[in-house]
Amino acid sequence: MTAALALGDDALVLSHRLGEWAGHAPVLEEEVALANIALDLLGQARVLLSLVGDEDELAYLREERAFRNVQLVEQSNGDFAHTIARQLYFSTYQELLYERLARGTGPFAPLAAKAVKEVAYHRDHAEHWTLRLGDGTAESHERMRRGLEAHWRFTGELFEPVEGCEVEWHTLHDAWLTRITSVLERATLAVPEGPRRTGWAAGAGRQGIHTEPFGRMLAEMQHLHRSHPGAAW
Amino acid sequence: MTTMAADAGAYEAVFDAALAADERIEPRDWMPDEYRATLVRQMAQHAHSEIIGMQPEANWITRAPSLRRKAILMAKVQDEAGHGLYLYSAAETLGTSRGELLDKLHSGRQKYSSIFNYPTLTWADVGAIGWLVDGAAITNQVPLCRCSYGPYARAMVRICKEESFHQRQGYELLLALSRGTEAQHAMAQDAVDRWWWPSLMMFGPPDDSSAHSAQSMAWKIKRHSNDELRQRFVDICVPQAESLGLTLPDPELRWSEERGHYDFGPIDWDEFREVLRGNGPCNTQRITQRCRAHEEGAWVREAAAAYAAKHGKAQA
Ligand SMILES: [Fe+2]
Numbered sequence: 434m435t436a437a438l439a440l441g442d443d444a445l446v447l448s449h450r451l452g453e454w455a456g457h458a459p460v461l462e463e464e465v466a467l468a469n470i471a472l473d474l475l476g477q478a479r480v481l482l483s484l485v486g487d488e489d490e491l492a493y494l495r496e497e498r499a500f501r502n503v504q505l506v507e508q509s510n511g512d513f514a515h516t517i518a519r520q521l522y523f524s525t526y527q528e529l530l531y532e533r534l535a536r537g538t539g540p541f542a543p544l545a546a547k548a549v550k551e552v553a554y555h556r557d558h559a560e561h562w563t564l565r566l567g568d569g570t571a572e573s574h575e576r577m578r579r580g581l582e583a584h585w586r587f588t589g590e591l592f593e594p595v596e597g598c599e600v601e602w603h604t605l606h607d608a609w610l611t612r613i614t615s616v617l618e619r620a621t622l623a624v625p626e627g628p629r630r631t632g633w634a635a636g637a638g639r640q641g642i643h644t645e646p647f648g649r650m651l652a653e654m655q656h657l658h659r660s661h662p663g664a665a666w
Numbered sequence: 667m668t669t670m671a672a673d674a675g676a677y678e679a680v681f682d683a684a685l686a687a688d689e690r691i692e693p694r695d696w697m698p699d700e701y702r703a704t705l706v707r708q709m710a711q712h713a714h715s716e717i718i719g720m721q722p723e724a725n726w727i728t729r730a731p732s733l734r735r736k737a738i739l740m741a742k743v744q745d746e747a748g749h750g751l752y753l754y755s756a757a758e759t760l761g762t763s764r765g766e767l768l769d770k771l772h773s774g775r776q777k778y779s780s781i782f783n784y785p786t787l788t789w790a791d792v793g794a795i796g797w798l799v800d801g802a803a804i805t806n807q808v809p810l811c812r813c814s815y816g817p818y819a820r821a822m823v824r825i826c827k828e829e830s831f832h833q834r835q836g837y838e839l840l841l842a843l844s845r846g847t848e849a850q851h852a853m854a855q856d857a858v859d860r861w862w863w864p865s866l867m868m869f870g871p872p873d874d875s876s877a878h879s880a881q882s883m884a885w886k887i888k889r890h891s892n893d894e895l896r897q898r899f900v901d902i903c904v905p906q907a908e909s910l911g912l913t914l915p916d917p918e919l920r921w922s923e924e925r926g927h928y929d930f931g932p933i934d935w936d937e938f939r940e941v942l943r944g945n946g947p948c949n950t951q952r953i954t955q956r957c958r959a960h961e962e963g964a965w966v967r968e969a970a971a972a973y974a975a976k977h978g979k980a981q982a
Pocket residue numbers: 716745746749825829
């Protein structure tokens with residue numbers, strides 16, 4: 434179940450990052466919204482990981498190299514614009530992917546059909562903030578621009594075929610780019626120009642190669658569970 | 667008597683009659699200035715407690731030891747943010763604004779519940795907070811569902827439902843630990859030992875030294891005295907602690923046939939006053955984090971306002 438692990442890890446890791454915002458959001462409404470998104474993703478992760486094995490063993494007892502999430506979702510939160518840029522790229526991808534999986538006959542169709550409604554909200558949330566920040570003040574525009582730039586090189590990996598997902602990855606990519614381009618235009622922002630795949634491969638998360646912040650994230654996430662081997666919680 | 671004074675007298679009579687008949691006072695109704703000020707102060711303090719209260723529990727979200735517990739904890743912290751939202755909105759019906767109240771919180775002119783100035787040192791603290799702190803909050807807040815001010819009472823109905831979920835989840839978390847490994851049981855006992863006394867302090871000073879109680883009771887903002895509510899809470903907790911297989915750190919705790927209540931030992935009011943004065947373990951940390959989140963969010967709020975102004979849409 435390569436696909437369940439890949440999609441499950443995406444949801445698990447992004448949920449964790451969003452959970453780090455609790456108590457730090459710029460407005461109270463965003464405490465609620467970010468937690469909502471984190472909870473949706475955690476719910477998806479639990480269903481997907483349970484297709485593979487025991488959800489807690491998979492979440493808490495795997496080493497860094499065994500995780501199959503894309504590198505995009507493990508990136509640190511940074512400022513609010515940084516988080517929104519990551520959300521925009523990922524939720525747009527996830528919505529398009531789940532729409533396609535929901536239409537298919539594969540094992541993820543039921544899950545995808547349910548999740549796509551949640552993800553549509555995540556994408557809507559990210560788009561609204563992209564517009565507000567891009568077309569807000571000079572400072573917010575600049576911060577949003579930096580967030581988009583910083584994550585751009587992690588977006589190539591999103592369209593690497595995942596074994597077990599019957600999806601036309603090329604058209605998925607084209608649909609993603611069209612959508613991102615249109616949102617950024619409306620937000621008075623430019624589509625970043627840098628490379629999206631590099632020789633040293635920004636984006637090999639699906640192969641278990643991650644970035645430095647990810648190890649620290651896992652250390653924090655797993656330490657309590659691992660400190661009490663065999664305990665039930 | 668001038669006409670205006672006569673009118674004021676008539677308004678006051680209507681207000682008094684509504685209180686006497688247990689009717690709700692609504693935002694457009696006339697109310698005494700002192701009643702309004704008392705409500706604003708109490709609701710603001712309550713709203714502030716909800717949002718500051720997110721911090722000690724959010725401290726464990728990234729370390730929650732199972733995905734199920736993580737989901738429960740994230741949902742709980744989210745509920746507390748929601749409670750903050752309802753309560754700030756309810757306070758706004760009295761002519762203040764969330765921004766103004768937050769400024770007062772940040773500058774120390776308004777308070778939040780002192781309980782959140784204690785640290786969450788282990789995972790079991792999440793359970794102890796749910797069981798004891800949410801439990802004490804419910805004991806305090808259920809009577810507020812019948813508070814004379816309509817918007818506050820209605821907000822409390824919604825909030826109390828969620829708080830009782832939190833209380834049960836906290837209890838259930840502690841039960842799992844108590845029945846778990848030796849180390850887990852010890853973790854649960856240690857957390858209860860640390861949270862028990864501060865939870866009893868949540869009901870406020872004893873009745874003979876409570877500054878605002880009498881007037882609030884007359885206005886039907888408050889329905890029971892601090893000591894009554896504290897006793898009710900102790901009576902609920904003792905049998906629950908037994909079911910949990912945990913002890914409460916009070917050697918004087920015993921059932922009194924005569925009173926029909928549990929007797930309990932003296933509360934350390936010096937500690938209470940010290941924490942209230944700002945000298946608790948986490949006062950500085952909590953307010954610093956709150957101010958930092960607010961300051962770091964300023965550019966986001968400015969952006970949203972600028973966007974709304976350009977596009978003529980309501981702000982996020
Ligand atoms: Fe609450």
